[in-house]
Amino acid sequence: MVKNPQLAxxxxxxxxxxxxxxxxxxxxxxxxxDIFAVSDVSLDIYKSELFCLLGGSGSxxxxxxxxxxxxxxxxxxxxxxxxxxxxxxxxxxxPVNMMFQSYALFPHMNVEQNIAYGLKRDGLPRAEIAExxxxxxxxxxxxxxxxxxxxxxxxxQRQRVALARALAKRPKLLLLDEPLGALDKKLRExxxxxxxxxxxxxxxxxxxxxxxxxxxxxxxTRIGVMDQGxxxxxxxxxxxxxxxxxxxxxxxxxxxxxxxxxxxxxxPGHVRIRSxxxxxxxxxxxxxxxxxxQRLSWAIRPExxxxxxxxxxxxxxxxxxxxxxxxxxxxxxxxxxxxxLASGKRxxxxxxxxxxxxxxxxxxxxxxxxxxxxxxxxxxxx
Amino acid sequence: MSSHDTHHAPPPRPRVWSGVERALAAVGISGKALVIAAxxxxxxxxxxVPLAVVFGISLTIxxxxxxxxxxxxxxxxxxxxxxxxxxxxLRLFTDQLYVAAYLNSAKIAFxxxxxxxxxxxxxxxxIGRAPDQWRNILxxxxxxxxxxxxxxxxxxxxxxxxxxxxxxxFLALFGIEPLVMMQTDFAVYVGIVYTYLPFMILPLYTNLxxxxxxxxxxxxxxxxxxxxxxxxxTLPLSMPGILAGSMLVFIPAIGEFVIPALLxxxxxxxxxxxxxxxxxxxTNWPRAAAVxxxxxxxxxxxxxxxxxAQDAMRDKEQAS
Numbered sequence: 196m197v198k199n200p201q202l203a204x205x206x207x208x209x210x211x212x213x214x215x216x217x218x219x220x221x222x223x224x225x226x227x228x229d230i231f232a233v234s235d236v237s238l239d240i241y242k243s244e245l246f247c248l249l250g251g252s253g254s255x256x257x258x259x260x261x262x263x264x265x266x267x268x269x270x271x272x273x274x275x276x277x278x279x280x281x282x283x284x285x286x287x288x289x290p291v292n293m294m295f296q297s298y299a300l301f302p303h304m305n306v307e308q309n310i311a312y313g314l315k316r317d318g319l320p321r322a323e324i325a326e327x328x329x330x331x332x333x334x335x336x337x338x339x340x341x342x343x344x345x346x347x348x349x350x351x352q353r354q355r356v357a358l359a360r361a362l363a364k365r366p367k368l369l370l371l372d373e374p375l376g377a378l379d380k381k382l383r384e385x386x387x388x389x390x391x392x393x394x395x396x397x398x399x400x401x402x403x404x405x406x407x408x409x410x411x412x413x414x415x416t417r418i419g420v421m422d423q424g425x426x427x428x429x430x431x432x433x434x435x436x437x438x439x440x441x442x443x444x445x446x447x448x449x450x451x452x453x454x455x456x457x458x459x460x461x462x463p464g465h466v467r468i469r470s471x472x473x474x475x476x477x478x479x480x481x482x483x484x485x486x487x488x489q490r491l492s493w494a495i496r497p498e499x500x501x502x503x504x505x506x507x508x509x510x511x512x513x514x515x516x517x518x519x520x521x522x523x524x525x526x527x528x529x530x531x532x533x534x535x536l537a538s539g540k541r542x543x544x545x546x547x548x549x550x551x552x553x554x555x556x557x558x559x560x561x562x563x564x565x566x567x568x569x570x571x572x573x574x575x576x577x
Numbered sequence: 578m579s580s581h582d583t584h585h586a587p588p589p590r591p592r593v594w595s596g597v598e599r600a601l602a603a604v605g606i607s608g609k610a611l612v613i614a615a616x617x618x619x620x621x622x623x624x625x626v627p628l629a630v631v632f633g634i635s636l637t638i639x640x641x642x643x644x645x646x647x648x649x650x651x652x653x654x655x656x657x658x659x660x661x662x663x664x665x666x667l668r669l670f671t672d673q674l675y676v677a678a679y680l681n682s683a684k685i686a687f688x689x690x691x692x693x694x695x696x697x698x699x700x701x702x703x704i705g706r707a708p709d710q711w712r713n714i715l716x717x718x719x720x721x722x723x724x725x726x727x728x729x730x731x732x733x734x735x736x737x738x739x740x741x742x743x744x745x746x747f748l749a750l751f752g753i754e755p756l757v758m759m760q761t762d763f764a765v766y767v768g769i770v771y772t773y774l775p776f777m778i779l780p781l782y783t784n785l786x787x788x789x790x791x792x793x794x795x796x797x798x799x800x801x802x803x804x805x806x807x808x809x810x811t812l813p814l815s816m817p818g819i820l821a822g823s824m825l826v827f828i829p830a831i832g833e834f835v836i837p838a839l840l841x842x843x844x845x846x847x848x849x850x851x852x853x854x855x856x857x858x859x860t861n862w863p864r865a866a867a868v869x870x871x872x873x874x875x876x877x878x879x880x881x882x883x884x885x886a887q888d889a890m891r892d893k894e895q896a897s
Contacts, residue, residue: 266794286797299795301815312809313799364800 203434207431209417215278217242218368219431220262220404223272225258225424232258233459235272235423235497240417244346245394245401247411250421251447256404259421260370264293274402277367287316296373298357301344306356307330307341318512331359334393360389362397367443371403375410387413409446412436420444438520441577445494452542453494453575461487466574467513472540478513480569485576495572497543500565502557508568515566518542520559532557604738628873635866636661639859646863665867675851675868679875682848685762686831687770690777694819695828696770697777701818703809705785716782719775731839736803738764738840757886760842769826776825784818785811820887828876848872 208214211577216239233255240246248256256427258452260273261267265286273282292313300309304487314324345353354377361369367481374390375383382527391414394401405411411418412432419426420435420443426445428435439445442453456470456477468477470493477493485491501507509515521541522533522559525548532544542565546557598608637646651658669675672864702717722730734876738741745755758764786800790813796806834849841847856864 264794266797286794287800288800291798293795293798295791295795297789297790297791299791301792301795301810302651312801316800316805360799394819541857 201414205218205318207251209239209244214241216240218402219273219278220259220263220273221273221275223259223262223274225255225262226270227269228313231255231424233262233269236424236426237272238426238429240400240402243394244416245391245397245403245416247415247418248402248404248407249406249411249418250305250423251406253423254421256421257290257372258387258407258424259395260293260372260402260404263368264291264370265289265371268565279550286429290362291370292368293370294357294361294372294374296376298345298353298494300353300356300360302345305336305342305344306348309345309356310360310363312360317364327363331363334362335359350377350379351386354378354386356394362393362399364396366399368400368402371401373405374403375409376405383410386520387466390414412448422447435534437573439573439575441493442492442494442575445573445575450497450543451494452497452500454540455492457490458485458487458489461485465569467511467573472536472538473516473517475538476513477512477572478511478569479572479574483574489576492575493572495567496551496574497546498529499571500542500544500567502534502544502566503566504557504561508566509566511569514569515564517562517564520561520563523559530556532563534563582766582807616783620699621751631866632870634862635870636663636666637863638662638664639861639863644862645860662863665864666871668864669867674742674846675848675871676869678846678848679871681846682831683875684835685765685769685837685845685847686827686833687831689766689773690823690827692766693774693777694823697774697781697822698815698819700774700779701781704782705788719778719782723775727772730772731836732888734764734768734771735759735840738767760845762841762845764836764840765845765847768840769830772836773826776824777830780813780821781818782824783809813822816890817887820883824880824883827897828880829874831866832872 217241220236220238223233223236223238224231229366236255236259248259250256258267262269265281267285268348269282270359273280275281276289277290281291301312304312304550310328310331313322314327319327328341329338332341335358337355337359340352340356341538345356348356354374355372358374361371369480375386377465378386389411390401400411401412403414412435415432417429418435419429422443427442427447428440430438435448439448445451445453454470456468456473458466459469459476460467461483465481466479468479468491470545472478479493507515516536518534518536520532524531527548529547531546532546534542534544536542544565550571583652599610633649634646637649639645640647647660647662648657649661651660679727700719704712704719707715714849724769734886736741737743740755740757740759742759744758748755758767763851773811792810792814793806797803832849833847834853837847841850852865852872853869855861
């Protein structure tokens, strides 16, 4: 059998079914008392990935990370890192380092001592430690700050010291717990790119826990969305956003319009859904795993809807509905319209402001038509 | 000053004390001065003045009569004479008894402090790390002995350690010869450690309860085993608690009188007992006063050193 030629630059080993995962979680469960913090999670993460665990508070994402670091023991299941079973290995014997949300810098040590801490535990010679610390300070752009104590640093600088300390031992796997959570928005955006750059330069596998979907979308190679201790969906950022597998994922990531409907035509090549909420039929241009007369949900992102004053030429006698503009929020780059449909349902529509100060822009109380492409929305059965 | 400030301040709100304040201001006293004055006056009347009196007495010599010491100032036909005797202080250095008593007190206080630290640290650590609902109960158990009189507790200890006391009766059940515990240094150590343990635990607890658990996790994550984490992280970060607790034990222990008097033997030479003997047995007030002043110097110096070390550490921590 001839294997498909794979591009050298293709850094998506999860698309290759023969690739061996670097971190392998199998049926991992963690109970605190009677509460399942993590329940039956199986997850494969590949070398050099930047994997984001995304979820709200209490979704179990931090517990999962703490089990990878070794601070918590799974109630059931196994954790394998680089082919070795790490389930019951204490944190100090794992080839894993963690960057803590609070940074957890040692307050009685200066920056150099903090970074050198892990290296000293390895019993490295003094000269080598000094060299490595200098290297790391350069990497995180903190040359000349070595003698300062954590108290003398700004939030952003502390964050970078924490990163340098976690990278010092050249771990195979770096765990980051809300790495940018404590930074302000502007600094966060800058640091985000630096983080990705460092990850790409060093080729370390990163697992990042975050509740910030924007952060996850821009950082991650893949995202695991967590809900109530379970993985709701694993996929590349575009998959998660464009092809959510459930109402939860669709609603959790970005904003979405969700309506209910009944399947009226179920063909291998298309599906037609009648939605009273929407006031029209939805024509979906691909097959969907559903049955006639099934009630299901249909979700569409605000930017996939188009607004117009004149009735657009709709195909298939579907995918066009009518409403009144109730609210407009101008955000600069885009404007968000809230359109009230006859059924009382409100839809969010975003329009890119391509023209400066457009005098002919659709405004409040105007009657408008809404339309969308036959594959713009997602049919969700769960 | 204060009246000048009021020109810039917004119109003052009517206050209950504003009348009093105005009256005081008229005499030139501000409220702030008054607040500082209260403890200052208290310390002057009840600490500095008595200390000066004791210091004065230490510079006289013993005589029969009332008071049992020579006057500092004598007035003979208009000639006022100040007589200062330094013999008492000289005797402290020349008489082996005093030197030995000071050294022995320091030794007993030091060893007791180390033992209370060794016992108190793990206790404070466990209480500090205990779940919330347990913490208050455990702390209560530490403080509970204070509800009984100190003297009673020391007597109770002698009930345990007597020749026919609880411990020896228990040992007799196994046919073990009775141990001599009372009237030994051992009993004094037991007494001091038992009595002062809470003073070690409480400041250590206050420190250790604040210890950030993620620091310990970070240390483990970087490859440190639990012992290394303790030595490199927990111990240095709890140093202020260790110093505070040690001071609270060492200082009262060095001048301890009741415990060596009740539990110690004739061989247990401590400065508190020497002082008592000088004062009550020999009625030598001047000598007793000199012993007290010298003890103050012995105690004040370590306090100042420790205080300074602690301040330096805090400054280093918050230097920004």
